[in-house]
Amino acid sequence: MPEPPDSQLLALLTDASSNKLTQYFLVHAKDAVEAERFLIDQRLRKEQNIAVIIPQTNQNSTNWRVLIRKLWHPSGSPNVLNVNKWSSDTGLANTNDIFPDQMVNFYGTKLIASTLHYRPFVDYEIIEGSREVIPKPSIDIYTLDAIACKLNFTYDIVTPADGEWGVLKDNGHWTGILGDIEFGRANVSLGLVMMQERANSLDHTTMFFMDALTFITAKSPPNAPWQKLITPFQLKVWVCVVVSVCGGVLLYHVFYHIQATISSRLLDSDASMRILASFLTQSLHGYLWLSAGRVFLGFWFLYAFLVMTHYKTSLTSNLAVPFIPPPLDTLQQLLGSNMKYGTNEVKGAPHQLFPTSRIPLYQRLWRDLQFYSDENSMRMVVEGTFSYINYRSLLVLQMLMHNSNPRRKTDLYVAKEEFFPTGSAWYFPKVAELGPFRSTEDKSTSVILEDLQLIEEG
Incomplete structure (x- = not known):
């Protein structure tokens, strides 16, 4: 571009919904002030490949300086970096890439990660009166520690103010953890279930864990x-x-x-x-x-x-041989029984799946679905009056935790049928600053999400 684009053109160029290919901006500016104003423009936060050339005239020849935006800087905000120089006599001063990989050092920047309890992936200790929590040993925390060490950043763990995983509201905005990411209250989430609606609004890492919904009940006791x-x-x-x-x-x-x-x-x-x-x-x-x-x-x-x-x-x-009634293994059996059922009250994937599904079985399930905390749900399951619907990995852990005597078989039972299979990923805003977290298989992941949706629609 012979000069920095005006506001109308810049809005069109940075519209993520219309971008199909990787964009490279090479802009001519008249001086360093104009170049810096363009490079740190907030509307370009989603763009990674931006370079500005400015003239630098001397007595013998005309030189050109090549400037780029340095995403991470010890100051804590984006800065301008001089990466190369060109002259009519010598050409480029070096052969370095004009768009170098900047995602190798965050210079100690503190990132905010938003999450909720989901053992064994996320565990923490609550601080009364604060959104911030104290992380405890768990899979995602170990992973975050390794990434922070590699990329030189620190982090705080917070919980969403509304205590929800996040669902899409009618106004197009998210609640819960996803709302924290969308509105800038956090930089990244920890493990969240991958759904097409979420991928449309936010960026995500590569899918790293597959799981599926099922339900847990108490085993039927022998007859009196x-x-x-x-x-x-x-x-x-x-x-x-x-x-x-x-x-x-x-x-x-x-x-x-x-x-x-x-x-x-x-x-x-x-x-x-x-x-x-x-x-x-x-x-x-x-x-x-x-x-x-x-x-x-x-x-x-x-x-x-x-x-x-x-x-x-x-x-x-x-x-x-005492007769023991057979356990419930399918959603059809659950709906045909007299047992009440429900899921977690902190709105997550089931709250997005069931009310929007076109599958009659899911629609029927949603009509009578009840919502309680993990503790209350498992208490009613142990009492034999409730069936708790959640992801298998969580239910298996809950079953082991509620087995007071490891030497005997548990009195709880996880159903064999699985539904709504999907994977987990970390979510973050669609901005260039968090490029290291981005999935390198965006196309493949999109295909996987579409396949999962087709599976659920039968």
């Missing part, structure tokens, strides 16, 4: 001892047995009265006790001599024998 007497038969079988006994008593009375009518030989009969006695293999002291009655009793005794034999063998089996 008194229930073992009724569990050999299902409810339908018990209903059939009761109906058959009532019908047998009624028929016995009918045959008894018919016999009493046609003969003076009356039997001392208690129909209900005699019918029930057959189930307990008790002998009868008197029989109907009526042929139809004898046929009825014969079939009844055979029926009673088969029913009681099956009952006694099933009862013996239940006493030897």
Whole structure:
């Protein structure tokens, strides 16, 4: 450009939504003041490759100085760096790259990282009355320490003021951690689930960990001892047995009265006790001599024998091996049960996924989804009244933490079905200053996000 662009042209050139290729700015300025004003313009914060040439005339020849913006500087703000000089006599003074890699030294600059508890990736100790927290040993903290040592910066860890992971509001802005990044309250987030909506607004690192949503429940306890007497038969079988006994008593009375009518030989009969006695293999002291009655009793005794034999063998089996109802393993089973379910109240990926999903199963899940803290959710899970939906890695850790005796099996169960598989990454503003964190596989990551979305849409 023969001169620095005006405001209207600069707005078009720095519009990130229309940039498809890497941009290089080579601008001619009349003097160092104009060059410096252009290089440190805040509208160019997202651009990394900017150079300005200014003339420097002497008696014998015209020299040109090449200036660039130095993103990081001991002063803590961008500065102007003289990287080369050209003259008509000698050409370029050196062969160094006009756009050198500046992301090798942050000169001790302090960065702010925003995050929430997500063990084993992020753990910290809360400072009362402050957003700042004290980091504790965890995976993302170790990673941040290694990067800070390599690139020479320090950091503070803070939590978002609203205590949320972050969801996209109707006005197009983010809440929670993502809102801290968007509005400049923090420079970088720690591990966050990758979603297309987030990638559209913010830059991110390469995906470094894959996980998926699932749910945890309490294992069903064995039946109580008194229930073992009724569990050999299902409810339908018990209903059939009761109906058959009532019908047998009624028929016995009918045959008894018919016999009493046609003969003076009356039997001392208690129909209900005699019918029930057959189930307990008790002998009868008197029989109907009526042929139809004898046929009825014969079939009844055979029926009673088969029913009681099956009952006694099933009862013996239940006493030897207690029956434990099978656990819930799929969302369909969860929705078909009477159990309540929910997820974390600090709005994150599930709050973005379920209300916007076009999958009927997710829409139905969202209607009755409840929101509690991790502690309250796990307390209700342990009590057996709740199913907690979250990422598998977190639920497995929660299950181990709530197993008070490591030598015995836990009473909690993580479902086998997984849904909404995605990866974790760190997010930061789309500015040149944080280039070292940027993914080097932007195209591949975008394809992965689109594939994940297609998977969830079936």
